[in-house]
Amino acid sequence: MTDRIAFFSDVHGCVEALEAVLASISAQGISRIIFLGDVLGYGPEPAECVRRLRQCAEVCLVGNHEAMAANFDLSGMSPSVAVPLELARRELDDEQKRWLVSLPLTWNGEGIQASHASLHEPSLFTHIVNAQHVRRHFSRQTAGISFYGHTHIPVVYCLDDTGRLRTAPGQGEVQLDGAGRYAVGVGSVAFARNDDPRACWVEFRRDPPGVVFHRVEFDAAALESQVAAMLQSAVAAQAAG
Numbered sequence: 001m002t003d004r005i006a007f008f009s010d011v012h013g014c015v016e017a018l019e020a021v022l023a024s025i026s027a028q029g030i031s032r033i034i035f036l037g038d039v040l041g042y043g044p045e046p047a048e049c050v051r052r053l054r055q056c057a058e059v060c061l062v063g064n065h066e067a068m069a070a071n072f073d074l075s076g077m078s079p080s081v082a083v084p085l086e087l088a089r090r091e092l093d094d095e096q097k098r099w100l101v102s103l104p105l106t107w108n109g110e111g112i113q114a115s116h117a118s119l120h121e122p123s124l125f126t127h128i129v130n131a132q133h134v135r136r137h138f139s140r141q142t143a144g145i146s147f148y149g150h151t152h153i154p155v156v157y158c159l160d161d162t163g164r165l166r167t168a169p170g171q172g173e174v175q176l177d178g179a180g181r182y183a184v185g186v187g188s189v190a191f192a193r194n195d196d197p198r199a200c201w202v203e204f205r206r207d208p209p210g211v212v213f214h215r216v217e218f219d220a221a222a223l224e225s226q227v228a229a230m231l232q233s234a235v236a237a238q239a240a241g
């Protein structure tokens, strides 16, 4: 059992941010990576992100965007969701698609649980954004600590033995004092939903027990421009029939 593991989530087809995170993890001397889902969707380079993650991560979980790309009729969805998923359907080869649909919803090992969204009915991909969601997630958490993505918001929740819920912001180092069970939102590699656009990954340490939120620079503004151009050309192509 290694005492340092890197967790990250929500790459969303952004190779530049993924490479920045992988370089940061490597610079920290960490070799174990657990990826929490949504390798594709929103961004412009799904196939390359799939290829790189398969090289580097020992565990990859399925996210809601992979589930949508594999199973859903995209015609009623907003262009910002549907266009990148159609791109993924075109760009991924058959072997990559088979790999994506084979991914598990959850991982459980070494005293850790991991999932893309809430552990409460993982296939529904429920966000964890309020106290009720957090308590439902903990109701299915048997391990001392869990890691999840999906919300794009870094945070640490602690449910102590008396049932009291505490929240710590997902920044810097957060020590785990053993006073309860922990659920760690790892933020996102791309498309952050708070005021910090940098990529986020989380280092888990067993001794002393703690998590460290690492932030990594990438060109988020260029990514937004690329996405806008991709959507514009898709809409123009549709209008042209």
Ligand SMILES: [Fe+2]
Pocket: 010, 038, 063, 064, 065, 116, 149, 150, 151
């Ligand atoms: Fe997600």
